[in-house]
Amino acid sequence: MLKVENLVVRYGMIEAIKGISFEVNDGEIVTLIGANGAGKTTTMHAISGLIKPVSGSIWLNDTELTKIPGHKIVSMGLAQVPEGRRVFAQQTVEENLTLGAYARKDKEKIKADMDYVYDLFPRLKERHAQLAGTLSGGEQQMLAMGRALMADPNIILLDEPSMGLSPLLVSEIFAIIEEINNKGKTVLLVEQNAKRALAIADHAYVLETGRITLEGTGEQLASDERVQKAYLGG
């Protein structure tokens, strides 16, 4: 279980996260929705140790993530697909996937996971020797997801995976998120596409300028008037 308690994050003088708490139970899909600048990415960065919070704690089972260096977090079983994909443009698809398994030692299982990722995203397999920077946006998103899966995480964080993709591709990505979840991986999903996210979420939180203002099941929030007004266009 991932548990965030009273998290506060600052950039210099700006307090981007003002004391939020939420939980992600094992096996669930939990989504964090909110407008631009609400602090979604900041929250994700804090969980993965890319930024140190001012106060509060982040627990992954019995480990306090804020107490360990960022590069050790992935081997605790938590991987992230960052906003904007951030694939290694000058490395090939396969090298990117191999880097995803950088923290692992189990060679045999890595090979099997590579096959699994190629099964999940056949387009990556076709392009395994291509430089990641030359992939299309959708393919880069697939690569970023595949790369995170290569860490064999128990929980996977996705930051706006549907950003800039065509509706068809968005459907494909969401289908894969559900499939990953069905395979037993816990998912924390940040989205601006609130409709889609709420539709697949077990639990959801609304983040507004650094504070959580609403929470509930995906269904509850999807039918909530305030959410409909602010995030579902009516």
Next chain:
Amino acid sequence: MAFLSYLINGLSLGSVYAIIALGYTMVYGIAKMLNFAHGDIMMVGAYVAFFALNSFGLPVIPSVLLAMLACTVLGVVIERLAYRPLRQAPSLAVLITAIGVSYFLQNGAQLLWSSSTKVFPSVVPAGSVQLFGGQLSISYLTIVTILICIAVMICLTLFINRTRTGKAMRACAEDKGAAVLMGINVDRIISITFAIGSGIAAIAAVLLCSTYPSLSPTLGSMPGIKAFTAAVFGGIGSIPGAFLGGLLLGVIEILSKAYISTQLSDAIVFAVLIIVLLIKPTGLLGRKISEKV
């Protein structure tokens, strides 16, 4: 035939620049900083090799290895003490610190070893290969210098492209945040980069001092600036760029000395740099991949 001889001498000098430039460019590519103390680290390597050869009478190979070890340790320590605390600082602060480290090393060398010049013994036996019935003579030192530069370049390329650590270095060069998400210890990778860059600078030091045997605490400055120029020329951050930039710089320098003017040779080198940067701001092999959304 004279031209060919100049060309080969240029390649030899360029090889030394290339090796120093490789260190510059690696550190820039991964730590995103200009380590202006790089030439001075090389100078320390030259002194260590000198004492190993002269005072301890060690054979050439162990002397070079000792100098490499000293530079490696020095590079890592400098990074740890002077640069790592500034990782989040503005780049101007880092640049000024690097210049400070450079002076620190020069003055330290002056204190320890005095500013009077010492004569460095060549590590390659004198003599030369005669070609075209004696019309073209290439010294053993020139041949060894060029071969070593090629060997360093090949080893480095293999390391960066084939090994796990090399791939992690490339990942850090592109995106440190994403590298952390992969579980890469960025601090450690930066340390390794300084270690390698500084270690190979010792090789350049020995080759340079075998060609120009006067050893002094400021010996690293000019080659340092030239190597920096070479790295920018080739496209800073690019390893093949540093190699190409170094070789071209050496050739241009020697040819301008031979055919134009000894005094103006440095000015010509920098003029060529400026022209290249005007035409291609990223340097000869520098690249900018536009990000896709």
